[in-house]
Amino acid sequence: MADLRAFIRDRATALGFDACRFASASEPWSAGERLAHFVEAGRHGEMGWMETTIERRAHPTAMWPDARTAVVLGLNYGPDADPLPEMADASAGYVSVYARGDDYHEVIKGRLKTLAGQIAARTGQEVKVFVDTAPLMEKPLAQRAGLGWQGKHTNLLSREHGNWLFLGVILTAAEIAPDAAEAEHCGTCTACLHACPTQAFPAPFQLDARRCLSYLTVEFAGPWPEEFRRATGSRIYGCDDCLAVCPWNKFARSASEMRLRPRSELESPRIVDLLALDDAGFRALFAKSPVKRIGRNRFVRNVLYAAGNSGDSALVEPARALLTDVDPVVADAAAWALERLAAD
Template structure:
């Protein structure tokens, strides 16, 4: 027997990291190679080339770095992919029947997940760096890293026909965080697609934002329009938004795999009462200070007051509720031109109704 064959195999760090992740509140912790080739970069390039990224110019400027984990960090060898459940207590689509209320995507009704997850990721990454003696980097949705293909490769879930990640255990309702490391960690088994012939998510989209299964045109997506898009919307999409003023949960909520999902166990991700079904007239009256006070802990704060009130006014226009006319009229002289345009449109719609 050669001396090299007598050397003990390195201890598998995965069980210990999974235990630490559970202690930190994560619902899943799995591992993937960060260095192997993948097709995700080509799919992203085609998405941008077709113009489906809309006005998200940062996707163009970061395209090369975003194409593969090693394009952003050449030393990356392994990825630790974490998932944290934020499942709502009820189907969020139920609020759409109450036209005088604002529908805020359920992930944004609690504390900002970026701030919640990042601290925990840093703690886990610190333990990984100490145990393995390797450099680490932490990512929560704000860096040029494609987390969903990594999560699929790690076996957390698969990218469904709505392009979002679906888990057999958590359904559609979970946040992702990633730790990249220069250490070589044995990868877990990748997940396979379990959508089958189902097209519930595609049929649920109120703006027909899916040109085909597994393809998204962000320019028609209400999450993009309410959050990322800065200017006035096309009028047909304004009418289709209903009362969804921040994000859209429809394609996620329609997924049958959510029958296995549970409501969030992390108390800070539970919906705050004032954000579950806020009144459109109260939201339209927010000035900058009021907006920042109301959404100080929510991801909604990232879009700013003007874009949010613009969205609210579109929803008022769709309400058919004449009692909301004063709320739109009060914004006709707003300092922001986008808000003024939305106020005029809302009054025209209410008049027509």
């Protein structure tokens, strides 16, 4: 067993993963019950897939009855510096750190498949690979495996990597000795809760996605309520506030994986340029990026809200040009942006 664990960790390191630990995939846990309460309260918003797959999400074996062990992998995507000061430039859009490089699903998936094949060959047991694309709760598994803990902002938090860690999971039917679970180390700190621009945390360790800018910019398709349009500031894809203020980031380091390093065009992109994007331009700019999945219309809606908050009169005409956009949500956002710019 020790040789198998060492073999898997060696192979994971060779593939570029920054963390590799093991957890039981079959023992009982409370994560399914917490998820049920989250959905029952409606805090999942328009993410209907969470409701339709809730029984399969309740436990790893609810999705795959033969699962016995979870091999949990982490890949660091830490920024070079605190990204939040970038928002001082209101005429530039803010893209979440995780989305400034290549799509992490594509970066991790191939490596997971390679490692999974090696585990299957070594153990003779079936394996399945997950990168945030199936009804598997990776964060509770990561805590059970000892990679970190779910902080008061509900994201995984590591004493070694801070908040900046992508997760991938290999489930196997092989029995592999688990690592010790990680305890919660937030203490009395509430920095993440107070940093949230929309007060999306009803209580520590609880999130109301309907108020979260990451949810609104990425998952929500319609026009936003007024309060969230103002609160988004220059954030046009995702939000890092609760992550970036965490004191544990002092131990984090910059990402070494080149495909996760930020593209220059996604560091403080100019709002005026983004407002001019048509569908072809959007797809060209965000090729291989996770941003591409929300499509041009939803993205330009986000950019228009940022334009309205910018106070930049140079954005009046670009916003006016979108009043007649074929997408009614984009046209609505353009009207709001112009109203805000005129008020300033």
